Amino acid sequence: MNNNYKFFQNRDCEFFPCHKVKDEDKFNCLFCYCPLYFDESCIGSPEYIVNGRGQKIKDCSSCLVVHRPEMYDKVIAHLQRQEEILHVDLRKLRQQIKDRLVQITHINDMEPDMRVEHQREAEIVLDRIMTKNASETSVDCQVSVLLQPFAVECVHEGYFEFGRKRIKCNVLEQLDLSSVENGYLYAFHAPEIDMESAGSVLEQYYMEAFQVACMDVIRGWLQGYLERKNSVYEKKYCSPSFGPGYYGMGMDAVPELLGLMDASQVGVSWNGECMSPKMSLVGTYLIAGEDVFEIDSDCRDCIGHSGGCEFCIKH
Template sequence: MENSYKFFQNTQCEFFPCHKVEKVENFNCMFCYCPLYREERCLGNPEYVISRKGQRIKDCSNCLLVHQPEMYDMVIGRLQREDELLHIDLRKLKTQVKERLIQITHINEIDADMKYEHQINIDRILDEVMKDMSGSCAVDVLLQEFAPECICPGYFTFCGKKIECGILTQLDISLIDKGYIYAFHAPVVDLENTGSVLDQYYMEAFQMACMDVIRGWLQGYLERKNSVYEKKYCSPSFGPGYYGMGMEAVPELLGLMDSSQAGVSWNGEHMSPKMSLVGTYLIAGEDVYAVGSDCKSCIGQKGGCEFCIKH
């Protein structure tokens, strides 16, 4: 290659362009940035060199893999999997799940005798669910980063399609550094064979509590993840059904990622499993996400909310 490297482009490369493109000036040559590079076992069989610092580095200078037309789909597929799959252990969040479950079921608002009985039921159900999930007491969460260019006043734009999100009209989007799409589902429970109607109610409330707690955990995780060098702030979860985003956005968001990695799919009418979630988080250098505690000052405002995730 000649010395004409510029932002993953090398128009002087002897292979350039390795396939037909509409605008050569915008062509990003895969030979200059191969997404297979980070694979433990690259199909290109790279050679290795040892740097002066003793680092073992891949040498791809003789690799022609990315220039083989039959490999194009594989390379593109790997490039599209720039995501992160988290395994969240619910046992470590048991206290938070219980607290949220008590909030959802309003146990603290009933008389003392009934309150004690309901708390015993909650403890029993939590123990039973954790025991049933003992081998894999974890929820898989898929995260996929997206660029700030996708964030516009009042909507997101992905692949040329707009996804309305009313809250974006009230944020200073110039301060937003990036965003994340997420997808996951609550632990699957067998409601039909649970037993009493009350137990079924608590099981369903348990699933809702898990989803709320995990969303809160993700917000903290993304804030820590992006604050390595300087303090960053993560928004609440903005998703279909709240903060001015309609439910019709569900299939659009799921279509942007391989949600099957988190066990979530779209059957044409709704997500599967039933207790599944998809949404977004935004990262900014300043706290532009202050949320009021009442509906009057809710930053969702226009468009309203189909349900409130805050209470």
């Protein structure tokens, strides 16, 4: 066979043609037009050039990744992955984290003298963590979040269904699911802090409160991010985070949700009893074409077990 196929790939490649075929006129090998071309996280070795119109494009003429037989499985596996990993810079969320820290520790409800002491301790902890991380490496001030999309067919009244696994989520009974278009699974953990370095019990308390505040703020940030991500052409709405321990989803859903993702990519795992690190979160978001996520505050702030939903007067 001669190098006469109408390929978009380098015809002078030593592997050309990469497949033997009976009818050359009907031959169309996907790998001859690299399936990773538009992938920002390409596993190959492309070069980037700026064309005459000022557009930055990939030059894959020297890349042999997709032509190597031993890479076939890796390329297919890469194409099947739909998740993305976000790196959230905590320094850009410092004020939101501080506000949430004050809120969950009820500093403003304390007596004046105690309030001053606790405000000072909270500021010291915040400055110590942020300044330390910023001076050493920006990575320490980032939280990596795994996002993985799922189809609307997985969303049902009262539960999610992934494959043959059903995960109960009572809040779904309150929503108009006809407007829901798709959803996302997520996993991440709060910044890991050396609690042994705390000089007092109060300092350790605010270190842990900082981690909780980070998780709450990041969940809110993710909701906004997903809403913006899906509103490129028309306005979409993102739900609050539905996950184990709230909105009527039991804690037994944690290993089930983690089993649907490769959460090890962001350092989250299941040790048989709980998530590791301890300050880890996993859950779901839903995207809808209309704002159908107005949820009763009693349900939003409920600290009860999911099994109690059926006895709730709001149910």
